[in-house]
Amino acid sequence: MNSRRTVASLAGVLLGGLCFAPVFGLQHLWLPVGLVCLITAIVAEVCRRRPGLLSWRPLLVVVAGLLAVIESVLQATTLAGLPTLSSIRALGHGLTAWRLTLESTWPARPEPDLLIFVPLLALVACVLTIELLDRAPPLVALLPAIGVVGVSQLYVAAEGLTAVLIAVGIGLLVIAVLLPDHFEYRKLTPWAMTAAVTLTAIVCGLIVSTIDPHGRTPYSLQRVQSATAPASRQTSPLDELASRLSPQARDKVVFKYQTSEPVDRWRLVALDSFDGANWTADHPLLRMGSQLAAGPEVRVNTNTRRALIRPDEALDGPWLPGQLSPETIGNAADPQVEPIGSTLVVPEQPDYYNLAWAEPEIDADYLRTAGVDSTAPGGLNDMGPLPPEIADLNPLGGKRATMETAIALEKYFRTNYKLASSTSSPPTGYSWPQLKEFLSKTKNVGSSEQFAAGYVALARQNSIPARLVVGFRAPAKPDAAGWYTVTNKDAYAWPEVAVAGVGWWPLDPAVGAQTADSTNPTGAAASITDQARKSVPDIQEIQDPESQPSSGDEGDDASAGGFHLPLTPIFAVSAALLLLWLAGVPLLKQLRAQRRRRRAGSAAVVGAWAEARDRIRAHGIPVTSGMTVRDLAHAARDLPDTGPGLASVAHAVDHALWSGGPTTPDVAGQAWTGVHAVRRALRSRPWLDRFQAALELRTLIPGPRQK
Template identity: 45%
Template sequence: MNEHMSRPVAAGRAGVAGLLGATVVSGLLFTPVFGLAALVIPLLVVALLGYGCYELCARRTALVPWRPILVLVTGLLGLIESVLFATTTGGLPTAATMGSLGRGLTRGWLLTLQSTLPARPDAEQVLFVPLAVLLAVALGLEILLRLRKPLPALLPSLAVAGLAQAYQALTGLTAMLAALAYLAPAGLLLWAGRAARPTTRSTRSTRPGAVRPPSWAGVVLALPTVIGVLAGAVALGGLDPASREPYRLADGHPAPPPPGGLTNPLDEIASRLADPGQEVFRYRSDADVGRWRLVVLDDFDGATWSADTRLQRMGTRLAAVPGSTVDSAEVRLRDSSGPWLPSQPNPVSVDGAAPLVDQSAGTLLSTAGGGETRYTLTWSAPEAEAGRLGAAEVDTRLAGGLGGLGAVPDEISQLAHDAVRGLRPTFQTALQLERFLGENYRVAVGDTLPTGNGWPQLRRFLTETKRGTSEQFAAAYVVLARIAGIPARLVVGYQGSTETEGGFHVVRNRDVLAWPEVAVAGVGWVPLDPTATAGRAERPQSGLDKAATQARHQLPPENQLLPPQLPPGQQEEAGDASNGGGSHPWWAMTAAVPAALVCWLGGVPLAKAVRARRRRRRHGADGVLGAWAEARDRLCAHNVPYRIGMTPRDLAESAGSVLGERAREPMARLAGVLDIALWSGAAVSDGAVAGAWTEVRELRRGLATRPVPARLRAALEPRTLLPRPGRPTSP
């Protein structure tokens, strides 16, 4: 009898150990979020204390009803000693301890969602993971020991695993190894349940800690079920049906801006130049630092420039640009009156401060108040060959490059065309625009400096005074570049200083600078500076600055820049290049009268689907033209005005006025891809075709938000099946 009783007891302990091990592994799936070192100790503490409570209740059956409370209380005490020990007094919890525990329970999950990954393993922030594991341990033990159901006992740990994947999904080999690590203790639990089968009915009914074993059929079904559920939880975040990044909970939880709102450093340039000797900050670095950025402005409504910032709390480290060098600098601000901190385009880490970061812009914002601020910034500095950069295409897919322009004055559009000599959008064209501003406009000096960056001020600068600060130069460059189809954005910051004091470079108000950045395919955002040419200023250069300077020196004279030519060998059939459809199912429109209604309801959507499929199968420039034709026909079906001779950007603005920004933005980006396909003179890559069809999918998503009657009418609109002769014209 003792042998029969010892076997279920040993198997019961193995089952509990398997359950606790599976739950710990589910908590360790948060390793990409916080790192392994921050999680191992608190998770092991929770598991060991949970097992101790199980053994205690197995020996003192009177404590069995209190087991979940014992698990939770001892687990919380263990977390206080292992995570929040610094807030205790001699190991005893204090009011500060309870406050930190409460904040970790209520705010830790949100702070982590708002952070870059890996997040800072601050006690209050990391605490929600072991707390979730503690709750899963308490629930799992009760399901296992009270309900005697091993498989349902795994559900709390699977919930923790799913939560981890929502924060940061594991993919590939890492996901497979994580699944195997979970299945090992889960399999132990199921095996122990089978091994714990008692031989007498009395033993099964009287043993307090015994686990009712599953049947063989249950075991056969259990293992595939556990494997399927865990694999689904791991793969859910990596599922990519539309060529997008895996979904994360963090995508819907940006960090809030600092209290007091955001200032616009662009509006402060003139006032800073009026007091040139005032120190702003100082820095010490072994690297040559050409510029320090404060803010990136990518939206313009005709009156004001704004930043479409997506802020996150700075984690421990961001990924460096592959193949780049990593530099660092110690920065000191005597009075950080504004939230913007001096930064670099690709920050990697910040020590000594916990700022907010916009990764796409490379900007940092302080969450502290005024006063002195000190931090060490590490960043990656990508480089590019001048020859490759000079011949590079622009990248219309980078967000913010082709933002708003407001109501463009008539003469400015012609000025933009003349400035680039009608060239198609390339980086060489961007350099030509920089040369145009540098040679035909001059930097304002003296006591009376022009201010303003809206269309009234830019129109006066471009057509009348031709004199301005970097504020007008940079803003004018960005609007002219966007009109010419070049993706550009405006950056405000400071140029690197040559003045030194006590081993630090001192940056003063006179070093304030605004400059444009152009999106270049395969390189990213490349800084330019038309004021350097206009003012003949020599400034420190590093990274892409040097490559841009070398490409600038290799730029041919204006009289040797050739206007765009049609790509050789591209012959279009009438009505086919713009539609990309070839022959159409005219039988659906000329069927007999009795079948007309059926053909209309079924034939028109089917014909459109077949035509779209044929367009997607095209390659090269024809593939991009097919994407343009598909987007145009969908807009026309939704009553967006279109006429022969409209440029792609004209149609984008027309779509925006009728359907809103969700239709205008993808059309504007598609227009940039189309320009390259028509005017580059080179073969169009499959990546460009895929990018064009990506914008078509974005347009479809925008149209899918329209009311159901409008979408139904568009789906049944037969006139868009008619051929539309003509190739889209250049902007």
């Protein structure tokens, strides 16, 4: 076993373990994974120096590696640094940690129950690597490391610079493993060329694999996993609206909160699927990680906002009041989130919790002129056949789907329908019969859920992505202690529209008829929408844009100075050069040999000498301009069995150039027989040397005497 190859192969395992950085964070991975690889290297070196331990090496690596995992990840389970039964049980739980990690948002919380599977995976790869180094070709020993990298990419595929750095690291490790034990510096140039082309191919391949012209996010195995929902009662908050607004319950406190800046609403659940009778959401719940980043659909700058929330008696379900784009939640046991709808769920209500969320930084003009995001998940879900009475409504007159038309539709509801007073018994129901009754006549009175459901139905009919959200209005003012008190009478529903580059944005079609006891939202989103609404003309005056409205990319272009890197042409050129090198060089050498062979007389002998010289030179033997065939044979004495073939070529060259007699076809045949003997001898060399010689470029460039 070669120490250099051992270190390079284990470094590959370390690289694979660190590729899980998007899942757990680099700061939580380098110690446990690095310690496992270091311990493995030490054990392997000890066994190399003491051959009697070789048969015990796999067991020693496993035991030492597990101790390293316990000390670096499961230290809380040890007693005075020594493993306990709890440590052993925790190692057993690590066999299912990979699945629990898939059920979390990323970066996941660096808890031992989740993190442990990465160093355990690295340990398995280390054991296989050490054993393969003694039993297989060097390159095979890198397969476990590449397997770890592959598993990490199933969790989240690397993109951009990260993918390039991973590719460069793998390429360098391949070179380190394949370098001969006794490397000759005179062969450095061919190796450098091989390394450069190999790295270029890997880098270009990864760059192209991370480019998605259609804006899709990289593949992640997380999409097929969902955390188990809490066992608490799962009655939809939409079904509870009527009971919350009843005279008996309307004054009950749901929760209180403190925040430095006012908000206009609090959400419980977002619903985007409708079967004609019920609104539901079927997106997976995930365990809340250490921080949830905004999705790729949000391309504008965001501000982080924070609030302290205290649930009260009327908050009796598993849902927690939240905001769009939650980032972190503190002091809640095992919180779960549905990232698409920003729904927060807990198995048990906490006494209080801290919430941080991202709020987009846009103004009213940006909102009014923005486009809609037709790719938003659930935004254009099929609602089945619309009742004719609703399908015949055409409030937008066939205008193109933009935020301007979305706000115009909101104004249509505000103008033509009335929100029922919360002091009376509001109409209930949001299925097609109730919506048909509500929408079929102007000036009809409806509940907030009917406004929201009706808006979503007409919006989707006009290709505007929308969904229904249930939550609470925010109180206008706090009490003397700075607490905002939310009661059942603040419960209501509203629609959200997917804004290109911004994400989901709330609208208020049901605020047209405020009552004396209703709250008045004063948060940023409501204020921005109010300003945008004032500048939106009547639907008849709205002009369809000549091009697609702003989607948020323009801001990115401006920040980049309008510079676009032509990645597709770069890849096309790189791929063409790589193919030309891999296929073109051997083909050109074959054509050159045939051209030399077809020469007549002494020229055929000279061609045979040139062919033998170039074949030898491609294997790293230095050739000078004044060198004879016998000089070349002496220089190539380290190449086995090439001497007899070169001797035949030398005899033919002496006869053709110095005897003065005619060069018969037999003499030319003797020269080329010698060339074939040289080629057969070179085929006995290691496959890597033959591969390198086949792709060597220098012999294709003729010098003064190399025609």
